[in-house]
Amino acid sequence: MDSFLRVQSVSKIFNRGEAGESFGLKDINLQINKGEFIVISGPSGSGKTTLLNLIGGLDSISSGKIIFNGIDISSLNETELSDLRRDKIGFVFQAYNLISLFSARENIEYVMKLRGFSQNECDMRVDEVARKLGIVKLLDKLPANLSGGEQQRVAVARAVASKPELILADEPTANLDSRSALELMDMMERLNREEGITVIFSSHDPMVIDKAKRSIILKDGHSLIDSF
Amino acid sequence: MFKLILKSSLSSLSIRKGRTALVIVMIAISLWGLMVMQGVYEGMVEQMISNAIRSDSGELSIFKSRFREEKSIELYIHTEKAIEEYLERVENIRSYSKKISIMGVVSSARYSRNIYIHGVNLQQESEHSQLQNYLIDGDFSFGQRERGAILGYNLAKKLKIEVGKKVVVSTQDSYGDITSIKLKVMGILKTNNMTFDDSGIFMSLEKAKKFLSLNGVTQFSINLEDFSRVDELKKDVKSKFQNLELYDWRELYPALIQSREMMVIFNYISYLIVFIIASIGVFGVMLVSIMERLREFAILRAIGTKFSYIFYMIFFESLLMGLSGFIVGSVLGGGTLYYFSIYGLDLTQFSDALSEFGMDAITFATIKVEYFITAFISVFSATLLSLVGPLRFLRKRTPIEVING
Structure with a gap:
């Protein structure tokens, strides 16, 4: 059976052909099945973010292949990558990255609207996700009026609202206190369980790493320890 | 989706009030000056032609061969x-x-x-x-x-x-x-x-x-x-x-035709100047605006927004500014021209010099729909042109390059 996501001999070289050329990732191989809840850990600079960016099609691969749902994403053009991200992947960024001009509700329904959901479908889904994440009272607020923890919950809501097949979360708890971090991880774990969404997140916080069912450790962009 | 795009443009305009006002005022003043200049100059030339026609040849003259x-x-x-x-x-x-x-x-x-x-x-x-x-x-x-x-x-x-x-x-x-x-x-x-x-x-x-x-x-x-x-x-x-010869006023006063042609050239040059000023202004402001929001656009792209939607957001924003500037400029320009078309622009202190060119000391401006159409085309083109650079800048960078700064 084909796996949900396959990373095959992937390397990423920064500043290729220039003075500061360096490897971000070197010959990474990875296989991920649908519905997994995986953490990618490792020290700063180990390539966690780079790997997530490559899987999400946010950055280009120097060599190798990433096969997502049978599609080689390295062969897609910018428009096809946009469509892939819109339809299949939800992103949670370390710095929340909400759209400052939109309210929490508008941020959450944004990707759904991109995908063509009706306003009624958007409203129902936003309310459902907001209830699960405990942010119902925050929906009409602008990001600037939310705390870091609240913003990150809205960001998670945005990522899951359109029911993507994969959520990529880059150090989602890095800017949160321990309690908020654990709460957020519990919520993500619940969404993974209840909605069957595959979740890959990066972290170097042991408390957060413990929540994952599978851990992949990167070191210097090329060492890989995979443990279940 | 269109509502969201429009909202994004409107929110951006209202959040950056100073910048928005600056562009609108800049476009409005340029158009105001241009329209008044065009209407008054055209009024002068038309009066010059009218003076020649009325006082001498009429529209057609008959002479013996x-x-x-x-x-x-x-x-x-x-x-x-x-x-x-x-x-x-x-x-x-x-x-x-x-x-x-x-x-x-x-x-x-x-x-x-x-x-x-x-x-x-x-x-x-x-x-x-x-x-x-x-x-x-x-x-x-x-x-x-x-x-x-x-x-x-x-x-x-x-x-x-x-x-x-x-x-x-x-x-x-x-x-x-x-x-x-x-x-x-x-x-x-x-x-x-x-x-x-x-x-x-x-x-x-x-x-x-x-x-x-x-x-x-x-x-x-x-x-x-x-x-x-x-x-x-x-x-x-x-x-x-x-044994009769007939001449219409264009044959009797070729210099007046040249004046009219010069006026057309003058108007084109004026529009070019306004076009350049408006383009530079809108370009500068839009570039700064896009640079300020680069991260935001990168996030939108990262979560699946097509580049065309980003273009619409930026385009609507500049179009709204351009249109507002056009409306304000047209109201000011049209109002001023209307006033001068009724009461005239009194240039008595230059009357001697003006009469040398066959012009009256009091010039009555003309108002034509073409002024507004040309002004609209100029502002619209300037707005579109001003987006090319910033959008190219945005397109050349991957979302993650921008998000990571």
């Missing part, structure tokens, strides 16, 4: 009555006047000048050319016995003569003999047509005929109901009457 070159009194129109009867019948004729124009000399008590003697029927002229509107002193009349004259403004100045004084007009009559007539100055005209103001004397047509022993006139000046049919009339007159 070779009269225009030789200016000889022998080359007068013998068929005056027949032409008059013809003109009365033609539908396309709005008004006409007949006149005698020949060269002569005028003498006051102290000075003499070369002049053009214009024998005219004042009743006809007041309907045809509204010559009475140019009167600046005295009466629009040749007196009870028609022994009066109306002089051009500059000629009166050169002769140092006033209303009520007498002048002697001398010329050669149709027999080739020298003839003179003493005329009382009844009025002074300022037409801003140099030929008349510097050297024109108007006297009674009937008096001039007797004085010159002439059984006809030298010119018919005609205004048409529909000028576009002028060639049709020319052809018809030529087929019915022999």
Whole structure:
């Protein structure tokens, strides 16, 4: 059976052909099945973010292949990558990255609207996700009026609202206190369980790493320890 | 989705109020200045043309063949009555006047000048050319016995003569003999047509005929109901009457046509300047605006927004600014032009210089729909053009490059 996501001999070289050329990732191989809840850990600079960016099609691969749902994403053009991200992947960024001009509700329904959901479908889904994440009272607020923890919950809501097949979360708890971090991880774990969404997140916080069912450790962009 | 895109553009405009206001004011002031300049300049040129047409040629003039070159009194129109009867019948004729124009000399008590003697029927002229509107002193009349004259403004100045004084007009009559007539100055005209103001004397047509022993006139000046049919009339007159030459005002005053053409070029240059100013302004502001929001656009792209949606967001934002600037500029420009079209722009302090070019001291501006259409096209193009650079900048970078700074 084909796996949900396959990373095959992937390397990423920064500043290729220039003075500061360096490897971000070197010959990474990875296989991920649908519905997994995986953490990618490792020290700063180990390539966690780079790997997530490559899987999400946010950055280009120097060599190798990433096969997502049978599609080689390295062969897609910018428009096809946009469509892939819109339809299949939800992103949670370390710095929340909400759209400052939109309210929490508008941020959450944004990707759904991109995908063509009706306003009624958007409203129902936003309310459902907001209830699960405990942010119902925050929906009409602008990001600037939310705390870091609240913003990150809205960001998670945005990522899951359109029911993507994969959520990529880059150090989602890095800017949160321990309690908020654990709460957020519990919520993500619940969404993974209840909605069957595959979740890959990066972290170097042991408390957060413990929540994952599978851990992949990167070191210097090329060492890989995979443990279940 | 469109609602969200529009909301993003509107929110961005309202959050960055200072920037938004700056661009709108910049576009509005540029358009305001441009429209006023264009309307006033066009008004000047049209007045110049109107002065020339009204005071002299009409829209079409009929002369005896070779009269225009030789200016000889022998080359007068013998068929005056027949032409008059013809003109009365033609539908396309709005008004006409007949006149005698020949060269002569005028003498006051102290000075003499070369002049053009214009024998005219004042009743006809007041309907045809509204010559009475140019009167600046005295009466629009040749007196009870028609022994009066109306002089051009500059000629009166050169002769140092006033209303009520007498002048002697001398010329050669149709027999080739020298003839003179003493005329009382009844009025002074300022037409801003140099030929008349510097050297024109108007006297009674009937008096001039007797004085010159002439059984006809030298010119018919005609205004048409529909000028576009002028060639049709020319052809018809030529087929019915022999040895006549017909010139419309464009042939008689090629310099005026050139002025009009110059005005068109001037307007294009003005639009180009405004276009460049508006483009640079909108470009600068949009570049800063996009740079400020680069991260936001990168996030939108990262979560699956197509580049075309980002383009629409930025485009709507600049279009809204451009349109607002256009509306404000059009209201200001249109309002100012409307005011000047009713009350005129008083340039009396430059009247001498202006009259040298056949322009009035008070210029009445024109307002045309084209001004607004051209202004809209300029602003719209400037807005579109200003987006090219910032959008290219945005497109060249991957979302993650921008998000990571």
